[in-house]
Amino acid sequence: MRDMNRHQHPTTRQVCSHARVRYAETDQMGVVYYANYLVWFEVGRTDWLRQAGFTYRDLEASGIVLPVIEVRCEYRQPARYDDDLEIRTSGTLLSGVRVQFDYEIVRRATGVVAAAGRTVHASVDSAGRPARLPARVKDLFE
Amino acid sequence: MRDMNRHQHPTTRQVCSHARVRYAETDQMGVVYYANYLVWFEVGRTDWLRQAGFTYRDLEASGIVLPVIEVRCEYRQPARYDDDLEIRTSGTLLSGVRVQFDYEIVRRATGVVAAAGRTVHASVDSAGRPARLPARVKDLFE
Amino acid sequence: MRDMNRHQHPTTRQVCSHARVRYAETDQMGVVYYANYLVWFEVGRTDWLRQAGFTYRDLEASGIVLPVIEVRCEYRQPARYDDDLEIRTSGTLLSGVRVQFDYEIVRRATGVVAAAGRTVHASVDSAGRPARLPARVKDLFE
Amino acid sequence: MRDMNRHQHPTTRQVCSHARVRYAETDQMGVVYYANYLVWFEVGRTDWLRQAGFTYRDLEASGIVLPVIEVRCEYRQPARYDDDLEIRTSGTLLSGVRVQFDYEIVRRATGVVAAAGRTVHASVDSAGRPARLPARVKDLFE
Numbered sequence: 001m002r003d004m005n006r007h008q009h010p011t012t013r014q015v016c017s018h019a020r021v022r023y024a025e026t027d028q029m030g031v032v033y034y035a036n037y038l039v040w041f042e043v044g045r046t047d048w049l050r051q052a053g054f055t056y057r058d059l060e061a062s063g064i065v066l067p068v069i070e071v072r073c074e075y076r077q078p079a080r081y082d083d084d085l086e087i088r089t090s091g092t093l094l095s096g097v098r099v100q101f102d103y104e105i106v107r108r109a110t111g112v113v114a115a116a117g118r119t120v121h122a123s124v125d126s127a128g129r130p131a132r133l134p135a136r137v138k139d140l141f142e
Numbered sequence: 143m144r145d146m147n148r149h150q151h152p153t154t155r156q157v158c159s160h161a162r163v164r165y166a167e168t169d170q171m172g173v174v175y176y177a178n179y180l181v182w183f184e185v186g187r188t189d190w191l192r193q194a195g196f197t198y199r200d201l202e203a204s205g206i207v208l209p210v211i212e213v214r215c216e217y218r219q220p221a222r223y224d225d226d227l228e229i230r231t232s233g234t235l236l237s238g239v240r241v242q243f244d245y246e247i248v249r250r251a252t253g254v255v256a257a258a259g260r261t262v263h264a265s266v267d268s269a270g271r272p273a274r275l276p277a278r279v280k281d282l283f284e
Numbered sequence: 285m286r287d288m289n290r291h292q293h294p295t296t297r298q299v300c301s302h303a304r305v306r307y308a309e310t311d312q313m314g315v316v317y318y319a320n321y322l323v324w325f326e327v328g329r330t331d332w333l334r335q336a337g338f339t340y341r342d343l344e345a346s347g348i349v350l351p352v353i354e355v356r357c358e359y360r361q362p363a364r365y366d367d368d369l370e371i372r373t374s375g376t377l378l379s380g381v382r383v384q385f386d387y388e389i390v391r392r393a394t395g396v397v398a399a400a401g402r403t404v405h406a407s408v409d410s411a412g413r414p415a416r417l418p419a420r421v422k423d424l425f426e
Numbered sequence: 427m428r429d430m431n432r433h434q435h436p437t438t439r440q441v442c443s444h445a446r447v448r449y450a451e452t453d454q455m456g457v458v459y460y461a462n463y464l465v466w467f468e469v470g471r472t473d474w475l476r477q478a479g480f481t482y483r484d485l486e487a488s489g490i491v492l493p494v495i496e497v498r499c500e501y502r503q504p505a506r507y508d509d510d511l512e513i514r515t516s517g518t519l520l521s522g523v524r525v526q527f528d529y530e531i532v533r534r535a536t537g538v539v540a541a542a543g544r545t546v547h548a549s550v551d552s553a554g555r556p557a558r559l560p561a562r563v564k565d566l567f568e
Binding site: 029031034035036038039042065067068069070071072073074075078 | 455457460461462464465468491493494495496497498499500501504
């Protein structure tokens with residue numbers, strides 16, 4: 001995972017989202033439970049699409065879904081209850097049926113990266129078969 | 143909520159399910175986060191149907207869903223990480239389009255009730271319109 | 285639950301929070317899973333305290349926690365993925381060791397109430413013993 | 427991730443856990459939400475320790491915690507509501523302050539691997555400082 005934030009493909013743009021840590025997201029270690037960072041990744045990529053004038057809701061309505069086929073996350077410094085977080089997301093087109101998003105979760109008070117990760121998504125139709133991304137979606141990544 | 147475990151309608155049978163508290167279900171207070179008891183209620187009513195030879199999955203496949211329209215829960219003693227819990231569920235038919243489930247979450251090591259609650263469900267079709275419960279489902283409650 | 289939004293005690297003020305429905309919060313019925321409304325209640329009461337110049341994080345740091353001892357929620361119209369929600373929260377002092385919060389979850393696009401609920405909290409110290417609310421916290425409710 | 431189930435270090439033993447997919451764990455795509463597989467990983471490693479005669483609860487009580495510092499998961503075939511899953515977990519000692527767990531989530535009805543993943547954990551004391559694993563814990567991995 002050393003090089004997980006180095007892309008072979010040029011990244012189009014980085015979008016920032018915000019989230020405040022909910023009590024529900026903590027665990028008895030007093031920090032955020034590790035699976036919850038993946039939910040913030042989802043918030044990040046949804047906003048990445050939205051800020052390009054597109055919603056994932058619309059994409060689904062058009063019959064295309066982007067299930068995650070791979071995720072990685074590296075935890076660097078724990079986020080805690082009530083922390084104000086910035087989610088920095090960038091997107092990369094891997095092929096006509098694959099996209100990748102890269103994320104950094106940053107504690108705004110300190111600027112420190114709490115976690116960094118990546119998701120890879122397949123483009124499939126409602127029956128689960130591979131489906132080429134619509135041109136207007138591909139264009140968002142370029 | 144004093145009388146939430148007293149029914150006007152006779153209850154058919156009580157079904158016991160088991161769950162062990164996951165780390166994910168705790169919060170930084172060192173106990174189970176309050177919303178997670180509702181997930182155990184769901185486990186309880188699913189098993190209640192299953193033990194009657196019926197699965198909620200089948201019910202949905204037949205075009206009927208039972209969304210929750212009301213929930214109550216009373217928290218008596220916190221459940222903790224790794225606790226072995228028993229979920230005691232009973233079901234009551236309120237009308238041809240309403241059912242109720244009552245739950246107790248018991249810590250098996252001590253027999254103490256950690257929480258007690260109730261859900262009320264509407265019977266609706268896939269378009270969200272009220273739909274009379276199929277006879278074979280109604281029969282489960284009698 | 286008919287009268288769950290009528291208080292015997294006068295309510296001090298109503299605070300509005302916002303949340304957008306995450307994909308993680310939906311279930312296969314295509315709507316928000318019922319337990320997740322309780323997480324928004326938590327967001328609402330945290331903001332209610334914050335807007336009074338107080339944080340729940342500070343309260344905990346001072347040795348007082350407010351575990352939920354009772355919750356009710358009535359589900360009126362399902363919230364869906366990507367919905368923009370307003371959480372309307374008001375607080376009531378029930379006694380020196382009990383507080384209550386009332387909530388409405390409203391879909392901002394339509395103004396329709398998706399769900400309404402209530403939580404009751406005990407004031408306890410870090411050992412779980414009842415502890416009188418500090419005066420500066422009691423004052424927030426008046 | 428092609429080789430994520432090939433270890434440089436010999437694995438001691440594989441432990442099987444079971445989980446049934448809860449409605450709460452699905453999303454509106456009709457399959458399990460991707461973050462929830464990480465919760466099953468937690469169930470798996472907890473059982474791996476338990477079957478060695480050790481509980482993670484005891485480890486924490488002794489002042490050592492094992493936070494996740496890295497996770498990977500590859501999603502192969504979606505798990506669905508009510509699926510009966512087997513979680514296959516193996517553990518590897520990476521160093522005196524690092525352990526790794528590898529997981530496969532298998533649908534029991536078909537034997538198909540739904541997802542495979544890995545977590546890496548640091549051994550730290552309650553203040554968050556690196557702490558050598560106790561000998562009796564190290565021994566579990568050998």
